[in-house]
Amino acid sequence: MDLAEKLKILSAAAKYDVSCSSSGSNRQNIPGGVGNAAYSGICHSWTDDGRCVSLLKILFTNDCCYNCAYCVNRITSDIPRASFTPEEVIELTISFYRRNYIEGLFLSSAIYRSEDYTMEQLLRTVKKLRGEYKFNGYIHLKAIPGADLKLISEAGKYVDRMSVNIELPSDRGLKLLAPRKKKEIILKSMGGITSYIDQYKEERKLFKHAPSFVPAGQSTQLIVGATPDCDLRIIKLSESLYRSFNLKRVYYSAYVPVSDDPKLPSITNPPLVRENRLYQADWLLRFYGFSAGELLSENNPNLDLELDPKASWALRNLHLFPIEINKADYRMLLRVPGIGVKSAKRIAAARRVGSLGYEDLKKIGVVLKRARYFITCRGKYYGETAFRPDFLRQKLLDKVPADSGGEQLTMFT
Amino acid sequence: MRYYIYDGSFQGLLTAIYESYYRSAKPEDILPRHRFTGNLFAQVEEIDTDEIKADKVFQAIKNKISPTALRRVFYAFLSEITGVELLIYRYLQLGWKVGRDIDRHLTDHRVAMIHKISQKVGLEKHRLLGLIRFRKLKGEIYYAPIEPDYNIVSLVAPHFARRLSDQNWVIHDRKRDVAVLYNQKEWVMTVLDPGRDYVLAEEEKYCQQMWKNYFRSASVPGRTNLKLQRQFMPTRYWRYLIEKQ
Incomplete structure (x- = not known):
């Protein structure tokens, strides 16, 4: 099989992993080497689905001995199989990189033969790429859950980010759809990476030139809509991953039907709106100081598809609003629907040199379409509606695209 | 109308700004030579680019206002938008007055304009790093x-x-x-x-x-x-x- 054919098969098989980030690493180039990492991350292109291409995202092999129901590469799936050699991965990465097509490599793999064997192949590839070929661009490597922690920790020395995919947000889901994946094993691998990251960080405090270990941190992915797990469970899981494992990112992937296994829900379109709401909730956890318990509860276990999670929260907590834009503290500014981190920072900066009126907010680039209902400027309210949850809700409603909403609600009935 | 005409380089613009403080005739517009078409009532002040004068202004922006302000001015200059020189000139006039606080004056038209333009230039720069x-x-x-x-x-x-x-x-x-x-x-x-x-x-x-x-x-x-x-x-x-x- 020629390289072009392999690339076709092994990139098509990797695209369902949604992680795309190339940020968080400061890796420098070395004399005679090629590449460096940009701390902010750089997107190089956008495919027809509107997602960015930052890294060359490929599987090392799609020849899998597992049989996870939701996965295109499961052993019983009738698809062409291919495997790269380390040299082929390196050749592709470097020739794409030199033309500025990509920011680096994202290397994942199906489980070929065994977890350890697969992890050894991945390790060999990244070690060679860094050592022999002096490549210093960004590398995101999948750790194979259940592989020997020694192999995983060795690989971590060469890469910028590592991830272990949890995929299914509950133990029950895993047992049903991915019988060979065990929650304890996945968590053990993730915990292992976290403790290595901490350990190397400590060493770097003491010795300036101590080697780095996964400097851009660890991430994971959850599939949404392949199991009946509610949003509360998913967001709680994410929250605990951020807190206890110090994860940099949790990615959410709307389940795209790839098999007609009776254990899977039959849907025609992936639940994209739900995925989007989960990302919004995730952002609220990481950048806006919210906790999972504020967004969802046992009585209210799913995110509102018609309204973004911050607006839903605000409507449930109207007693806190409206806030005075010239006085509210920064944390409260961040909680106003329609005000993001940038706007909140601008408001905080601008009000130090003069009080802000409604027109001033427009001038400094704050979008007031949603925010106007929750703020006062110099004591005046500009919402032009009764300050009641039902009225405000009508004003805030997003248009929900016709192709998505309904089906998600009825999936499991 | 009094026009300052410079050679189109960043140093030229900085020289023009230097001159505006030492010549009695203040500019009502600052233009690169290739954009100046001349008109009946134009009184033209030719600006000869001078490295030393330019450097003085460069250092003054950096130290008396802020390095960020200097970056914004340079990015705005690279936009090559018609009239950007005068916007820069006015932004700096405020800058000499309020110093490093300038980037808090977001409601001031002069600041808002320079922010908007320099952001556009910065966005395109970042985009092209990838594209x-x-x-x-x-x-x-x-x-x-x-x-x-x-x-x-x-x-x-x-x-x-x-x-x-x-x-x-x-x-x-x-x-x-x-x-x-x-x-x-x-x-x-x-x-x-x-x-x-x-x-x-x-x-x-x-x-x-x-x-x-x-x-x-x-x-x-x-x-x-x-x-x-x-x-x-x-x-x-x-x-x-x-x-x-």
């Missing part, structure tokens, strides 16, 4: 043509000098006929003839084909969203994108 595509030519030179809205070729050069430090490359702004050349040691700005022919290296077509195939197969079929794609990657940049040809 520049090198083609390998015969003779081991990597060549990238671009047609950016703003004059950002000098802003992206240091990034590629660090990143692709072991290859010879050229980034060619075909709109302005300027280019950055890098020879594995240092980069220089130069004028480049737009009509020149470029012969691709032998393996280049093969590599481009691989990239096109990859690009196509990386999209998830059930999620097609062309509007979103164009929002991130406006069509005016597609002309030199390998994957969009």
